[in-house]
Amino acid sequence: MIQAKLGFIGAGNMNRAIIDGLLSAGVNAQQLAVSNRSAPKLDYFADRGLTTSTSNAEVAAVSDVLILGVKPAQLLDVAQELKTICATNKPLVISVAAGVLTQQIAEVLGVDTPIVRAMPNTPSTIGEGAAGLFATAAVSDAQRELAKTIIEACGIAVWVEQESLIDAVIAVAGSAPAYFFTILETMVDEAQKLGLNAADAKALAVQTCLGAARLVQSTETDLATLRNNVTSPGGTTQAALASFSASGLDETLRTGMHAAVMRAQEMAAEAAGGR
Ligand SMILES: NC(=O)c1ccc[n+]([C@@H]2O[C@H](COP(=O)([O-])OP(=O)(O)OC[C@H]3O[C@@H](n4cnc5c(N)ncnc54)[C@H](OP(=O)(O)O)[C@@H]3O)[C@@H](O)[C@H]2O)c1
Structure with a gap:
């Protein structure tokens, strides 16, 4: 079972699907925190016992793993906002954004930041998701295991060894x-x-x-x-x-x-x- 504290940046459809999947799989709500730039979407998560905030930094400060679930166009700005806290706390970063390369994220957060790109889909919400995962060289074996365990709490997950194959996962599963x-x-x-x-x-x-x-x-x-x-x-x-x-x-x-x-x-x- 997952022991780490998971911080979700963005409370939209995809992160909600993963959170619902984790809760259904028996992960304790107190291990989960979520931020969103607008407050109303956070009520759903507060009602389920998660820590919520409109401050991404506040959530990042209490998280061992950060799951970045904002739209691709916003992802690098969010990474910029979290750069200092990532340098200090060194969380495992999981991005679910379509089309944003780990290299682009690493250019903001630093090349030694452990980054996993995950391409899940919304059936994750009922534990029936299908996801592809890609890890950068900075990701340790234990972190690979943890990333897979998190995503597999919501369905199945497969590793791809080249990041370009995440686009194939988008075509056959994400979309x-x-x-x-x-x-x-x-x-x-x-x-x-x-x-x-x-x-x-x-x-x-x-x-x-x-x-x-x-x-x-x-x-x-x-x-x-x-x-x-x-x-x-x-x-x-x-x-x-x-x-x-x-x-x-x-x-x-x-x-x-x-x-x-x-x-x-x-x-x-x-x-x-x-x-
Ligand atoms: N939906 C899918 O089936 C699917 C599948 C695979 C991957 N993905 C990926 O998942 C990511 C999210 O997609 P989605 O469908 O979940 O989109 P979404 O429902 O629009 O969710 C994005 C969320 O991010 C929040 N947000 C935007 N900027 C923010 C910021 N600076 N700080 C904090 N929160 C911020 C938005 O808040 P506001 O509402 O306040 O703007 C919104 O709640 C995308 O990168 C997409 O490529 C989605």
Whole structure:
């Protein structure tokens, strides 16, 4: 179990998802502190027993680990604000920001600062997150272990050995819950047009999504075989899949994932240029 004190900078969607995941996993609220520039978002966390503050420095002062969960455009300014306290207290720094490189953070905080880049996703909030992690050379084995334990309290986590692969994690996991939400929205909408009521349409589509994912997890059978198992020649599934294929669904998904990667690369340039 995690013994360290964790300080969350930014009380937005992603940090909240990680905090919810940690609390559900049994981490003591008294080990967690969170800061946000505007006060109202902090009420949710104060109600759950966390230390809260509108001062990032105050939270950093009581933390062994800092989880930076502000938007990429704000991240380096926040790092600048925490530079002195990081030099003194030497916390492990975990950034969840898309598109901000560890080198950019280290240029502000110092090259000997242990920095982990984590790319989690919002299902972390219910312990079903999927995250990629990258550690700089300044991160010790014990700190790697700690970072993984923190993120794994909210789901699964994999290490990548090159930082550029974090962009691939963004494409397949960080941004990807939204892909599935979009697909579900369309399916629920179309099922209603086909005559089902909204509640039944949603229940059926969501359970099918969940069931398909659980089926994949429960077996060694590869994805193509599972797909073939529901695709009788000349049947309804084959008709739907042939239509997807004719409309270029495969290419559409690949292009979308590349768009996510390209946007992450642009954001790194913006974060550097914005200072
Ligand atoms: N959302 C996702 O699914 C997801 C997935 C993976 C990674 N990420 C990464 O997670 C980070 C946060 O994303 P998000 O979706 O959680 O954004 P968000 O909901 O907008 O949260 C950002 C939070 O940071 C606060 N903030 C901004 N500047 C601050 C400062 N100087 N000091 C303290 N707090 C400050 C904001 O406060 P105010 O509301 O007062 O402005 C806001 O609550 C991003 O870097 C993103 O790339 C997000």
